[in-house]
Amino acid sequence: MSNKIQLNMLENGFDFILKSFDDLDNDELKYTAIHLYSGVLLVLKERLYHIGEELIFENPKKFNKQSLKNGNFQSVNFNTLLERLSEHNASISEEFKTELEWLRSERNKMEHFQVNVRLDALKSHIVNILVHLIPYIKTELVHNDLLDEDDEKLQVIISYLHQYEEYVQAKLNTIEKDEGIKKKIIDGLECPLCTQETVFIDGGEAYCYFCETKFSDFKEAYINENFNLYEIIKDGGTDPRNECPDCSSESMIYLEDSLSYICLSCGVLYSYEQLKACARCEVNLAYSNDPYEPAFCDYCLDFFKSG
Structure with missing residues (x-):
């Protein structure tokens, strides 16, 4: 049995992401950005936590179980988080990092100042982050057996995105370019x-x-x-x-x-043109080198040889 403390970072992260979808549906893109950023960071911290509990402390030397359990500690900051993930072969892609850095900058402005951001530009960045986030969750959490692929909240997130036209098109464009x-x-x-x-x-x-x-x-x-x-x-x-x-x-x-x-x-x-129904049994498929010549499956060829 694992002796790690259950911090619920991933569950909370998913909650923030789902809240960002509500904001997105209501064109409250300011809050979409704020909630999405918080959710993504919690997902990344969850990955780092499974590498080492002490790594989610800004200063790992100050790590202790009680502080971790109480939440009474300085959590790893954005830059340190990405550095440590990279050091332990769990890094995010450069494209993902660039989008997150943009969102972090805009989110900080939104929290403290009146900011005018074009809605289509903000929505585009949000979609790009989501395009990179799901593969990261699957690769680093699901495929490493740190998260059940059938996790209810993960499936709600994926279901929402598969019905969100901008996401679908952005994801297909990403695949098309590779x-x-x-x-x-x-x-x-x-x-x-x-x-x-x-x-x-x-x-x-x-x-x-x-x-x-x-x-x-x-x-x-x-x-x-x-x-x-x-x-x-x-x-x-x-x-x-x-x-x-x-x-x-x-x-x-x-x-x-x-x-x-x-x-x-x-x-x-x-x-x-390369396969056709066997000319003898008419059941199995057979290799066809000539569309005008009959083709025979291995079973029927063996039958001919045995006769």
Whole structure:
């Protein structure tokens, strides 16, 4: 059992972020900025806390359990927080840092002075911060088993963002600009959670670059979301799953939008012209080198050889 004190920093951070959404809906962008900044910092402090309790003290030498429990200590400041995260390989990206520094500056002005900021500019910065925040939460907290991916407040945050048009467009633009990600994404394959065509499959592992979800069983999630196998079996419909000629799993499906076949297990991709129904059994898919010549699956080829 962990001997760390439960500070509820992450829960409080999520509360601030959710409050910022209420402000955003009411065009209270001043308070959106203030609450969002506070929420993001608490999320980052939570990550630092799991690296070392004493690190969230501005002066780690003054660390003691009772002060931590009572909240009677000087918490790490913004610059020190980012430095320590970087020192322990949990740093935020330069783009994220730049956006946070801008928000920090504007938030300080808003708290102490009358500030005139263009609403569209402020909203743009807020959206950019959120675009960087979710991947950080997933990578540094969820994927390190410090936060359950199904955490209720996290899911409320993600659900809100996936319905917020400015966020969706900004996130897709970020993906579009990354050539490395664009080459990995499978055209026509929708994520079963967010419905965006931003999924990458490699060697049995699948990841969505839009909702930042790492799937333990992408095949099951995709099939359950897109097909009702019970009704197909009951009513005599066509099972969408085919045997993959590469890994032999019943995971190969046809993507109508991109005219291609994709294996939901191993990720191998074939164009419509590269595969066709076996000319003998008419069940399994077979490699096709010539559209005018019959193609045979491995099972039928073995049958011919044995005869």
